[in-house]
Amino acid sequence: MENSFIKRWITGIVLVAAILVIIFFASMEVLVAVIMIFILGGAWEFNNIVFEKGVIKEKIEIMIFSLIIPLVFLWGDNQILLAVLAFCMITVFIMFLWSVNEKKFDIISVAKVIFGIIYIPFLMSHFILLRKIPEGEFWVLFVLVLAFSGDTAALYVGKYFGRKKLIPLVSPGKTVEGTVALVFGSMFACVIYCFLFLENVSLIHVLIMSFFGSIVGQLGDLCESAIKRNYGQKDASSLLPGHGGLLDRMDCLMFIAPFVYYYWLFVIN
Numbered sequence: 001m002e003n004s005f006i007k008r009w010i011t012g013i014v015l016v017a018a019i020l021v022i023i024f025f026a027s028m029e030v031l032v033a034v035i036m037i038f039i040l041g042g043a044w045e046f047n048n049i050v051f052e053k054g055v056i057k058e059k060i061e062i063m064i065f066s067l068i069i070p071l072v073f074l075w076g077d078n079q080i081l082l083a084v085l086a087f088c089m090i091t092v093f094i095m096f097l098w099s100v101n102e103k104k105f106d107i108i109s110v111a112k113v114i115f116g117i118i119y120i121p122f123l124m125s126h127f128i129l130l131r132k133i134p135e136g137e138f139w140v141l142f143v144l145v146l147a148f149s150g151d152t153a154a155l156y157v158g159k160y161f162g163r164k165k166l167i168p169l170v171s172p173g174k175t176v177e178g179t180v181a182l183v184f185g186s187m188f189a190c191v192i193y194c195f196l197f198l199e200n201v202s203l204i205h206v207l208i209m210s211f212f213g214s215i216v217g218q219l220g221d222l223c224e225s226a227i228k229r230n231y232g233q234k235d236a237s238s239l240l241p242g243h244g245g246l247l248d249r250m251d252c253l254m255f256i257a258p259f260v261y262y263y264w265l266f267v268i269n
Contacts, residue, residue, distance in 0.1 A: 007241040008241075008243060010241070011240050011241050011243055012148075012243070015240075015249075016148075019144065020141075022034050023137050023140055023141055024137055028074075028131065028132075031128075031131055032070060032071075032074050032128055035070060035124065035125070035127050035128060036066075036067065036070045038124065038246055038250060039066050039069075039070060039120055039121045039124050039125070040063065040066050040067070041239070041245075041246040041247075042120045042124065042236075042245075042246045042247045042250050043062050043063055043066040043116060043120050043121065044063070045236040045237050045239075045245045045246060045247045046062070046116050046119070046120060046227075046236075046247060047059040047062055047063070047116070048237070049227060049228060049231050049233055049236060050112050050116070050227070050231060051109075051112065055109070057095060057099060058109050058112065058113050061091070061092060061095060061113050062113055062116040062117060062120075065088050065117045065121060066117075066120060066121040068084060068088075068121075069084065069085075069088075069117070069121040069122055069125055070121060070124075070125045070128060072084045072125075073125040073126075073128040073129060074128050085117075085122070088114075088117055089114060092110055092113045092114055092117075093110060096109065096110045119254070120247075120250075120254065123254035123255065123257070123258055124250060124253070124254050124257070126257040126258040126261050127140055127143070127253075127257050129261050130143065130257060130260065130261050130264075133261075133264060133265075133269075135198065138197045138198055139198075139260065139261075139264065141193075141197070142190065142193060142194070142197075142198065142260065143213075143253065143256050143257050143260050144253070145189050145190060145193045146186050146189070146190050146209070146210055146213050146214065146217070146256055146260070147186075147217050147252045147253055147256050149185050149186055149188070149189030149190070150181075150182035150183065150185045150186035150189075150214045150217065150218075151182065151252065152185065153178075153181040153182055153184070153185025153186070154174075154178035154179060154181050154182035154185070155178070156181075157177055157178050157180075157181035158173070158174065158175045158177060158178025158181070159178075161177050162175030162176075162177045162178050163175065163176075163177060164176040164177065166178070166179055167222060169229070170222055170225050170226045170229055171221070171222055171225040171229075174221075174222075174225075179218060182214055182217075182218060183211060183214045183215065185214075186210045186211075186213065186214035186217075187207060187210040187211055187214070189210075190206055190209065190210035190213075191203070191206055191207070191210070194206045201268065205263075205267070205268055208263070209259075209260055209263055212259065213256050213259055213260060216255045216256055216259045217252030217253070217255055217256045218252065219255060220251045220252045220253075220254055220255030220256070221251045221252045223251070223255075224236070224247060224248070224251035225251075235248055236248050
């Protein structure tokens with residue numbers, strides 16, 4: 001157990017250092033390229049979880065759209081994005097009809113592809129929108145602080161003080177005590193962060209974003225856990241020592257990034 005925690009910290013420190021360099025010193029194109037790597041990695045893991053080994057067409061569809069959608073977020077506008085999403089959905093259905101035969105007729109595969117497209121590239125690409133707003137690099141980092149400070153607080157409080165299971169059927173390791181620590185840990189870290197780097201954002205906005213953002217992130221974590229549990233897997237992969245796979249690190253981020261972006265767009269802005 002302790003060895004796992006050491007691996008988790010080493011991996012986390014390396015990731016944080018790399019992410020900070022990319023956010024503040026790399027160009028927008030480099031940041032988008034890194035986001036696309038995470039999206040493609042997460043999509044690959046999602047494919048391996050929900051599809052059987054012999055399934056090829058559906059996996060390719062998700063990977064192709066995972067390349068296209070982030071680029072639309074970077075270069076397109078809302079109308080183009082909606083057009084691309086509509087094109088994606090129509091294409092998925094056409095490919096399904098093309099492959100239908102008497103021996104295999106599974107409409108569930110269409111649902112899996114559409115879900116995969118919305119779940120990973122669409123939600124994760126909101127980091128690109130965050131980076132494009134004023135002080136965007138600090139808003140991207142705000143999401144990471146919100147997510148990982150709460151995750152760290154939940155991890156250790158849950159480990160040493162957790163007694164009451166949150167939703168054991170979905171995620172046996174999560175506790176009510178850990179979730180409470182997650183919320184307050186996120187709020188505390190975000191208040192300090194905004195005091196230092198986003199001083200123009202009022203305290204009430206910080207508290208609202210961190211409180212609801214931490215809950216939204218927890219829901220994202222639980223959703224990914226439910227998907228894995230449904231297919232009998234503990235981790236999305238073993239790519240990140242002590243953390244599991246990319247999808248295991250992205251699960252809460254994919255929910256928090258859209259929440260923070262639209263809160264900024266419709267409330268703060």
